[in-house]
Amino acid sequence: MSSRKDRLREIEAEIEKTQARLHNLFEERKRLCLAESKEEYPCRCVELNGDIGVFDMSEQEELGRKPLGLGFVCETLSASKFCPVCQGTGKPKE
DSSP states (O other), rough: OOOHHHHHHHHHHHHHHHHHHHHHHHHHHHHHHHHHHHHOOOOOEEEEEEGTOOOHHHHHHHEEEEOOOSGGGSEEEEEEEEETTTTTTTHHHO
């Protein structure tokens, strides 16, 4: 009986370590994807919605922001629809 409880504790500890590792991998992936997106949309008007206080689509629309990706609104980039440099595309017009 005791060895079974010990084994359950070992398994629980391993699960916790695995979940922590998985969380770290998801966070790293999110950072890398954001960096990649910022390279794809280099205009100075491009911002991460969460950084400018935009957490839903209605706020994004009210602020005249155009989404530049899919996913949670606060975790995606957006560009100003009124930007004279990119006209809301996130890519400067030349």
